[in-house]
Amino acid sequence: MKKIMLLSATAALLLSSCVSQKKYAELEAQQKETQDQLNTATVKLNSCLDEKERLNQQINQLSNQNSALLNNVGDLATLSKKEAENLERSLESIKEKDMKIQRMQDAITKKDSVTLALVTSLKGALGNLNDEDIQINVEKGVVYVSISDKLLFESGKYNVSERAKEVLGKVATVVKNKPEIEFMVEGHTDDKPIRNAVLQDNWxxxxxxxxxxxxxxxxxxxxxxxxxxAAGRSYYMPVATNETAEGRAKNRRTRIVILPKLDQFYNLIEQGMKEAK
Structure with a gap:
């Protein structure tokens, strides 16, 4: 009877781990897709900037030609109708490109402002904590809050300590004030194997x-x-070497990943493009 109960508990744990891994893979794929979209938008922005530069060169060339004509004839009437039309079209095209570029830059600025406001709120709420216990950083528009293992859990345990609940309460206050954001909680361990009646391994x-x-x-x-x-990473994403006690301590952490709302960012760009037409 004890063997049956143990096998049932183990199966339940394996099922829980698999579901978390599958969900994490879906989110990772979604983040990659949105990052690809962001890269595409960046390419379009660079293309607009290149086109603007080309048109500016064309304007300068036409202006030089016009100056030469004026110097030779001394009369504004020598500017041909075709050249005047080309100049007007070039000016209109530059104006349109400027509007599109401005809309894109406004969208990027707004997204960066939202990220900065979030980081500022988190640092303000958690500012009195030791930098070794909790770190907040931004990578490619994603906000990461990394909390050390010693602050959250006892060695080899997974029950949140009472001291850690004070920290989580501050994080909760910030995220509850920003209902538009979603986030993922990642568990990370060092590479020291663990196995007992409840836990099968580091996963x-x-x-x-x-x-x-x-x-x-x-x-x-x-x-x-x-x-x-909720997702588990085991020891497969270390931030330091597992060959030293200090490195293993850094690897034992829980990371809160604030997932970016890139669909809102692209809606801003698309709206700006429509208004620029």
Whole structure:
């Protein structure tokens, strides 16, 4: 009977880990797709800038030709009708490109402003904590909050400590004030193997730590569950070497990943393009 119960518990843990990994893979694919869209928008912006430069060169060339004609004849009437039309078309084209570029830059500026406001709010809420215990940084428009293992959990455990709940409460206050954002909680371990009656390996430990954090945010601080995803990374994304105690301590962490709303960013660009026409 004990063997059957143990096998059932192990199967449940494996199923939980698989579901978390599948969900994480879907989110990772979605983030890659939105990053590709951002790269495409950047290429279009660079293309507009190149086109503007080409048109400016054309304007300069026409202006030089016009100056030469005026110098030779001394009369504005020598400017041909065709050249005047070319000059007018070039000026209109530059004006249109300027409007499109400005709309794109406005959208990028607004997105950066939202990210900056979020980082400022998080740092303001968590500013009194040691930099070794919690770090906030931005990479490619994504905000990461990394919390050390020693602040959240006891060694080899996945129950959130009472001291850590104070930190999570501050994070919850910030994200609850920004209902438009979604985020993922990632569990990370070092490479020291673990196995007991509850945990099969480091995958299990990382996933259960992530779900523990999500559960605290939902049940104790009222964060909407549909805005959160729990995922485990085991020891496969280290930030330091696992050959030293200091490195392993850095690798044992929980990371909150604020997922960017890139669809809103592209809506701003598309709206700007329509208005520029």
């Amino acid at each position: 299990d430990l990382s996933v259960k730590r992530a779900t523990s954090v999500v559960r605290v945010l939902q049940e104790e601080f009222g964060v909407e569950p549909q805005r959160m995803t």
